[in-house]
Amino acid sequence: MNLKKLLTSAVLSASLCQSVMAAPVEIDKVIGVVNQGVILKSEVDTIIDRVKKQAQEQGQQLPKDETLRVQAVERLVNQALMMQMAERMGLQISDSQLDQTLANMAKEQGGTIADLRRTIEGSGESFQAYREEIRKEITTQQVTRASVDRRIYISEQEVDNLLKIMETQGQSAEEYDIGHILIDIPNDATADEIADAKTRADKVIELLNDGQEFKRIAISSSSGSKALEGGQLGYMGINEMPSLFAEAVKGQKKGAIVGPLRSGAGFHIIKVQDVRGLQVVETTEVRSRHILIKPSIILSEEKARSMLAGFAKDLRAGTADFGELAKEYSEDPGSALKGGEYDWTDPTTYVPAFKDTLLSLKENEISEPFRTQFGWHIVQLLGKRVADKTELAKRNRAHGMLFNRKFKEESFNWQQEMREQAHVEIFPIDQ
Known part of the structure; x- marks a missing residue:
């Protein structure tokens, strides 16, 4: 029996009673394989339910369930790869470290862990399941940091060059609130596949120019890491963006749709959702x-x-x-x-x-x-x-901007390499 049949027919059903005539009741179902791990239908359903609940609270329209399912599966595949990498690295998040993180999260909301627990359980979710999701998020962040940091090198000359740019911009440098949609292209794409991706990217731009909601289109169409968050990347200065974005976004006004921009990953579409002067504080x-x-x-x-x-x-x-x-x-x-x-x-x-x-x-x-x-x-x-602003502080800030830009670029490259080296198989939902 092959792996697909074995997994989809194994362990995940139980009977309501001891009678041999009773019909089995499906508890859960394997819908995908990621190396030696599996993705369960219940995990996908949990993500979809959470996205729907958030959308309802925000009065936001969502695409069809099938589109949400594709995005949820993609997220779970990436998460599974990260957790497998953490296991190989021997990286574990202890309960005390997790509790410290939860306490900090609760404090930011003006409460305690008990308050956070009441909020989570009041929304119908299990607090224990929520804790494990946060543990996975912390693990993912640390795996990414450990794997990507060593790929980044910043020379003194790069810092000097950026400092000169910052001097010419002065303190009026702007920050852009960016929305991002990626129409991906496989590494070994044919000319027809590239043309098809370009057509889809042009269609997305057409929908956005016609007034369609950006977040909904991003959830429906984007292959970017923030797709289920509506493609929201937040505020960034020009010097913190990937170079491809920076050149296209600089000088754009609020509401501008930029793209499609071609990279090795595919076609990128950017929306400038807001522009503000750089927040200067002591x-x-x-x-x-x-x-x-x-x-x-x-x-x-x-x-x-x-x-x-x-x-x-x-x-x-x-x-x-x-x-x-x-x-x-x-x-x-x-x-x-x-x-x-x-x-x-x-x-x-x-x-x-x-x-x-x-x-x-x-x-x-x-x-x-x-x-x-x-x-x-x-x-x-x-x-x-x-x-006061010192030369050292300026230099540190310039170094941080360069690091953030390179970290975003290298994170994407690293995740793409990890995905290409993995065995990933997703089964039809009706099997």
Whole structure:
């Protein structure tokens, strides 16, 4: 029996009673294979139901269920590939790290994890299932970061060139709220397939120019990673966009439809949904010191946390010295030898949990232990100041813009390579 028949006829039915005459009741169904993993019909249905619920709340029209199903399956294929990559890398998100993320999410909404749970369950979803979805999202982000970061190189000359461009633009540089639709083309596409994709792209532009809702068209037609979010990429400066987009979007007004733009991936269609002046704010800088303990096979999560809790208690009592503890115990090679100290830094460069904890402290206050992807920390805020724009800050910002642009481009290339190397088979829904 081949794999398709085996999977579609196996394990996923049960009877309502013990009678041999009772008709089987289908519990779930395998609708696709991704390498050694499977995609279940229930997973697809969950995504479709969530998109429909969000659309109903926003008063947004959606395409037919079959179109939503194609997009949901595509998302699950990509997610399965990411999770398989995480398993090969030995990457796992612990419950404590997941709880920290959920607490931060709830805090941003002005509540607690209990409030978040009530909201999720009130919408008819399982909170446990929601937790696992967030775990997968964190895993996916970390796998992508680990795999793509090493593909990116930014030279000093590139930073210098961008700084010159930024100087000529001054502080009036604009940011564009971008909607994106991708009509993809296979790597080994024939001339007819390319022509067909171009025809479909032209038809999308025609529909948009006739006033059709961009989000609905994106969900129906796009092969981009944000298709189920209506193709929404959010605000970006010219220097943060992929080069192909930047050249076409620069100077466009609100409402402009740009494209089709041809790349190796296919034909891109861009809508400029809004334009705004770059938001300029004064930069808050912080000086801090921290101690990092990394859980391991030998040192459990709870032991690492309680160890830092003990350090914090001794430090507040004045019976220990922060610098000495950091030199002896901290596993951050960049700061341990300096007594755990970081010089004046823009806190937005830190990971969210570290930044949020640091900014919640008063001067000289020591935090409770908290978890990031690097391990368990305690941190002390040594000082906070509002800094003028310095050459270093400009340079860091230019480097960040270049990194964001290259990260988007390389992420797409990496995911496309991973997909081409995988065995993916999707079965008809009626089998």
